[in-house]
Amino acid sequence: MELISVVIPVYNGAKTIKETIESVLQQTYSHFEVIVINSDSTDGTLEIVSSIQDERIKIYNYPKGNAAVNRNRGLTHVSGEFISFLDADDLWTPDKLEAQHKALKENTQAGVAYSWTDAINESGKYLGEFNHAIWEGDVYTKVLLQNFLGSGSNIMVYKAILARVGGFNESLIYYTEDIDIYIRLAAITNFTCVPKVQILYRIHPNSMSSNILAMEASRLQVIQSAFKDKKAASLQHLKPQAVANYYKYLCYKTLDVAPGKQNNLVVGRILWQTVKTDPKLLQKRVIYKAWLKFAVMVLLPTPLANLLMNKFPSLFNMKTIFGYVKIDYD
Incomplete structure (x- = not known):
C-alpha cells in the first residue's frame, strides 16, 4: 500500500x-x-x-x-x-x-x-x-x-x-x-x-464575523494574483464575475449573525459592494431581503429583531443569495 x-x-x-x-x-x-x-x-x-x-x-x-x-x-x-x-x-x-x-x-x-x-x-x-x-x-x-x-x-x-x-x-x-x-x-x-x-x-457561530474586512482584502489579493497567471490570460473577462461572486459570499457572512452581533459599518459596506459588483441584483428579491434584514438588526431592539427572524425565517434566510453566484464562463 x-x-x-x-x-x-x-x-x-x-x-x-x-x-x-x-x-x-x-x-x-x-x-x-x-x-x-x-x-x-x-x-x-x-x-x-x-x-x-x-x-x-x-x-x-x-x-x-x-x-x-x-x-x-x-x-x-x-x-x-x-x-x-x-x-x-x-x-x-x-x-x-x-x-x-x-x-x-x-x-x-x-x-x-x-x-x-x-x-x-x-x-x-x-x-x-x-x-x-x-x-x-x-x-x-x-x-x-x-x-x-x-x-x-x-x-x-x-x-x-x-x-x-x-x-x-x-x-x-x-x-x-x-x-x-x-x-x-x-x-x-x-x-x-x-x-x-x-x-x-x-462551523462556529460568528467565527469570522469580526474578520470580514481582513477576509475581503486577502481574497481580493488571491483574485488579483490568479488573474495575473499566464493560464488566465484569455480569461480576464471572468475577473469581475469572480469578485462579484465573492461579495455575495461576504454578504451572506456579514448577515449570518445574531441581531446585535453585526458590525453595522461593515455590513453596509459589503451590501453596497455586493450591489456595485453585480447591479443586476437590484432586479432580484434577495438583495431587498438583505437590506430588510440589515434594517431590522439595526433599528429594532435585539429581542424584537430575534422574534421577527424566528417567526419569519424564510424572509430573513440569506442562503438564497448563493443562487446568484455565476459559474458559467462561455
Whole structure:
C-alpha cells in the first residue's frame, strides 16, 4: 500500500482534536501517517494528542503561526506519496482516504481528488450541505469563480504536484490560503471528484464575523494574483464575475449573525459592494431581503429583531443569495 500523509495543524484545539484524529485512525485505508503541527497551544492540546497511542501519529511543536505557515511546516515532515490536510475541528468519514486514493489511481490524468462536504455545528449536529459540486478534469475556470471544494480539509494531492506549486502562500489568512492553493493546483493538473459526503466541516457561530474586512482584502489579493497567471490570460473577462461572486459570499457572512452581533459599518459596506459588483441584483428579491434584514438588526431592539427572524425565517434566510453566484464562463 502507498503511504498517505495527513497534516493536521492545531492551535488550542483541545475541544475537538481527539475526535478529529480519531476520524483519521478509523479510516479503512490504514497505511497513513498523521503529522500534527502543534502551534504553541496553551490549552492542553499537546497532552491530549500525546495520550493517543498510535505509532502513526507524529507530533511537532512550533511557535504560533497561521494555517498556511503550519501546513507548510507539516510538509517538511511528510513521507507519503499522497498528502491530505485536515483542520483540527473537522471530521472525515471512514472511507475518505480510501475513496480519494482510488479515484486518483483510476484517473491517471488527475493530480487532485476531492469529495463532498457537509456542515456541522460545534456539537457535531448536521447543519446542511456545504459543497456538493461535481466538476472534473480541467476545473481551472470553475475554481477561479467559486471555491467549490469548500474547506481546507478536503483534497488529496500527489506530493510531487503540490511541490510544483510551492506549498501555501503564508501571507494569506482566514481560509483564503485554501482557494489560492486550489487555483494554483488547477492551473497545472486535473481534478477528480468522489461524489460522496466525506468531509464534515465544523462551523462556529460568528467565527469570522469580526474578520470580514481582513477576509475581503486577502481574497481580493488571491483574485488579483490568479488573474495575473499566464493560464488566465484569455480569461480576464471572468475577473469581475469572480469578485462579484465573492461579495455575495461576504454578504451572506456579514448577515449570518445574531441581531446585535453585526458590525453595522461593515455590513453596509459589503451590501453596497455586493450591489456595485453585480447591479443586476437590484432586479432580484434577495438583495431587498438583505437590506430588510440589515434594517431590522439595526433599528429594532435585539429581542424584537430575534422574534421577527424566528417567526419569519424564510424572509430573513440569506442562503438564497448563493443562487446568484455565476459559474458559467462561455
